Amino acid sequence: MAKRILITGAAGFLGSHLCDKFIAEGYQVIGMDNLITGDKKNIEHLFQHKSFQFFHHDVTTFVHVPGKLDYILHFASPASPIDYLKIPIQTLKVGSLGTHNLLGLAKEKNARILIASTSEVYGDPQVHPQDENYYGNVNTIGPRGVYDEAKRFQESITMAYHRFHGLETRIARIFNTYGPRMRLNDGRVIPAFIGQALRGEDLTVFGDGSQTRSFCYIDDQIEGIYRLLLSDYQYPVNIGNPEEISILDFAEEIISLTATHQKIVYKELPKDDPLQRQPDISRAKEILNWEPKVKRAEGMKKTYDYFKGLSLEELEKKEHKDFKEHIRK
Numbered sequence: 001m002a003k004r005i006l007i008t009g010a011a012g013f014l015g016s017h018l019c020d021k022f023i024a025e026g027y028q029v030i031g032m033d034n035l036i037t038g039d040k041k042n043i044e045h046l047f048q049h050k051s052f053q054f055f056h057h058d059v060t061t062f063v064h065v066p067g068k069l070d071y072i073l074h075f076a077s078p079a080s081p082i083d084y085l086k087i088p089i090q091t092l093k094v095g096s097l098g099t100h101n102l103l104g105l106a107k108e109k110n111a112r113i114l115i116a117s118t119s120e121v122y123g124d125p126q127v128h129p130q131d132e133n134y135y136g137n138v139n140t141i142g143p144r145g146v147y148d149e150a151k152r153f154q155e156s157i158t159m160a161y162h163r164f165h166g167l168e169t170r171i172a173r174i175f176n177t178y179g180p181r182m183r184l185n186d187g188r189v190i191p192a193f194i195g196q197a198l199r200g201e202d203l204t205v206f207g208d209g210s211q212t213r214s215f216c217y218i219d220d221q222i223e224g225i226y227r228l229l230l231s232d233y234q235y236p237v238n239i240g241n242p243e244e245i246s247i248l249d250f251a252e253e254i255i256s257l258t259a260t261h262q263k264i265v266y267k268e269l270p271k272d273d274p275l276q277r278q279p280d281i282s283r284a285k286e287i288l289n290w291e292p293k294v295k296r297a298e299g300m301k302k303t304y305d306y307f308k309g310l311s312l313e314e315l316e317k318k319e320h321k322d323f324k325e326h327i328r329k
Contacts (some may be wrong), residue, residue: 002051003027005028006065006105008073008075009075010029010054011039012038014116014174014218017179018073021226023046026051028051029046029051031046032055034059036090058098061101062101068109069111071111072114073116073229074099074113075116078090079147080186080188081188084144085143089146095147103167107167113158113168113170114169115154115170117171119240119279121138123139124275125276125277128278130279132235132237132280142272144272155171162234172225174221175238175279176214177218177221178215180218181218182303189213197255197258198258198308201262203251203254203262204265206266206267206273207269207273209248209264211247211269211273211276213244213250213277214241214242214277215243215245220292221240225239227288227290228288233287237287239281253296253300258304
């Protein structure tokens with residue numbers, strides 16, 4: 001009998017690709033999303049698939065799934081600065097109440113659970129590159145704290161369930177990931193740059209552009225998460241691409257890729273924006289036998305082709321349709 005897996009945040013960027021992966025691997029997949037930042041278009045190709053079910057549900061309220069569950073992937077959360085700065089309370093709730101609910105469900109079903117943590121737990125790091133033993137440098141009361149602390153709490157309660165209840169848990173610390181199905185106007189570096197290039201706008205670089213990021217293509221990220229779920233390792237594992245690049249150099253790459261002639265304009269660096277971001281993936285290499293395969297030039301070409309296929313309306317859309325509905329909750 002096929003194993004059953006619940007994937008929260010299923011209509012989001014990472015969640016939708018995880019649905020594809022586990023269906024391809026022969027699992028029965030239950031997708032769950034409240035669609036605040038997710039989009040059903042990302043999973044509509046699965047609606048007729050016999051191995052897929054979808055529940056429109058907010059995991060910060062009681063979560064019930066009938067029947068057995070073998071695995072849970074908790075990927076429900078706003079993940080970009082635009083998202084979590086507009087809906088800070090929901091961001092904190094999905095990391096705390098939502099995680100608590102899903103850990104309880106995993107305990108009830110005797111299921112293994114993997115939670116999606118983030119490189120943001122390292123804050124603006126004073127250690128470079130960042131390995132899993134680094135505790136981070138986070139401003140708990142800054143504007144980004146709602147996301148950073150939600151994820152740090154998520155890790156803490158997950159390990160508490162592991163230690164106190166003997167629950168099988170996995171923690172993926174996800175670094176910057178890109179590829180098809182990203183939201184064009186979600187504020188992250190790659191869709192922001194590509195969107196500006198496609199609209200003929202100047203590319204906006206914050207600060208002097210010397211801050212660095214490390215970009216992992218979606219296919220590599222999904223494979224790393226898949227291997228971590230099926231591993232025997234319960235502590236956090238960095239999943240990301242260690243190839244580091246400055247934001248200014250990356251802006252130049254985008255201009256070259258898109259064959260546009262936009263200028264680069266500079267704006268003030270947002271508060272607590274990390275100046276360096278590069279994963280140490282030694283643990284993933286050793287435990288999961290995993291490392292990224294897709295070079296940035298190849299991954300960016302695929303991503304750009306995806307964005308080029310979007311409609312003019314999508315290119316010009318500035319705000320997700322559901323924010324106004326949920327902003328005061």
